[in-house]
């Protein structure tokens with residue numbers, strides 16, 4: 393039996409999740425509650441009757457709330473990609489921002505800047521970035537590893553590693569440069585957002601759309617996560633083509649929080665990433681004051697255990713696109729701005745097949761991370777919390793050990809267990825930041841993992857068909 397969480401995940405009775413005196417650092421008693429579905433038009437209210445019925449913007453709103461629209465696509469985007477939500481809140485967001493002050497952006501970088509280092513072109517791999525003793529929040533702990541494309545043109549991405557050792561208290565953040573896909577690797581994270589509460593643990597992901605205000609708290613100790621910042625079209629489910637209506641990531645397994653607000657009159661700092669710079673603004677109250685909302689532009693989470701992989705059931709190794717969880721499309725059909733691809737537990741059954749990834753060169757660039765376990769192409773050196781970069785057109789594939797093993801092993805059905813790797817794959821080159829280039833976790837000897845691949849060529853050798 394696959395180890396699948398069968399407990400109900402969606403509590404349908406939304407209880408008012410209000411906090412009225414101070415900002416919480418403990419989970420709400422009745423912690424996260426979610427609604428199921430991907431890209432739905434959701435509606436949720438933390439106080440009964442807070443949502444106007446049949447209209448968005450009546451003259452007066454129950455409880456004295458303000459109505460505000462948050463647009464995730466141009467007003468006139470085609471129906472299928474049109475995204476917006478209506479938020480009914482204690483104060484409009486314009487009251488949650490004062491004058492902005494530019495501050496040090498730390499290790500955050502944004503395309504298209506070249507954060508020059510002397511690192512020559514090459515296949516690259518890093519061990520895990522250690523979790524230090526010093527205090528790092530979700531904002532100060534963001535370390536950019538690669539940038540790709542052009543955030544000004546709203547295309548491309550950045551790959552970051554975030555290390556969190558401290559909860560944000562009286563601090564909030566929004567990113568105007570892109571949406572954030574967070575892949576929890578070590579330790580759980582609680583996202584208190586304008587739209588409600590999301591908790592993720594290793595093996596789970598969440599997506600915070602561009603512009604959504606949130607703060608991040610620790611749940612059970614320090615945390616490390618990978619973050620894909622998507623400057624382009626919002627992540628969506630890939631078309632399944634001939635696979636049909638089911639498998640891969642199913643819409644019902646995506647969870648969006650129910651409304652939860654706090655009515656807190658205490659000084660708060662709002663950090664904003666805008667145009668590659670970091671700003672802050674101070675206001676005397678919490679911005680997480682949305683009592684009700686409806687719409688299809690909202691954060692969501694997904695447990696990667698619910699991904700149903702489809703693969704080769706007789707022979708050969710399919711392209712990794714078969715394992716796409718989410719895709720950020722570009723204007724060119726079939727050419728993703730980003731594909732978020734996972735390599736989860738699965739069975740290997742293909743006959744007369746070299747089962748690990750083939751040796752290859754790819755026009756797309758591949759940033760990979762490992763949440764847990766072992767990746768079949770790299771049994772050594774690619775460790776949980778680490779990451780690798782195989783850039784546009786750079787050759788790569790299984791290391792010597794994986795090649796020897798897969799070339800000689802008896803091909804019985806084998807369960808690949810204890811493994812969860814992923815890839816942020818983009819159509820753009822990924823530029824390595826100075827921080828990543830100079831980091832001591834970078835494995836200078838990475839390319840030696842292929843050094844032992846020997847010449848086996850023999851013009852007289854024939855394999856049985």
Ligand SMILES: O=C(O)Cc1cc(O)ccc1O
Nearest residue numbers: 711712748749750758769788
């Ligand atoms: O390079 C990698 O390890 C990722 C990858 C996996 C796979 O099964 C096929 C192609 C590919 O790029």
Ligand SMILES: [Fe+2]
Nearest residue numbers: 754758782788
């Ligand atoms: Fe690859």
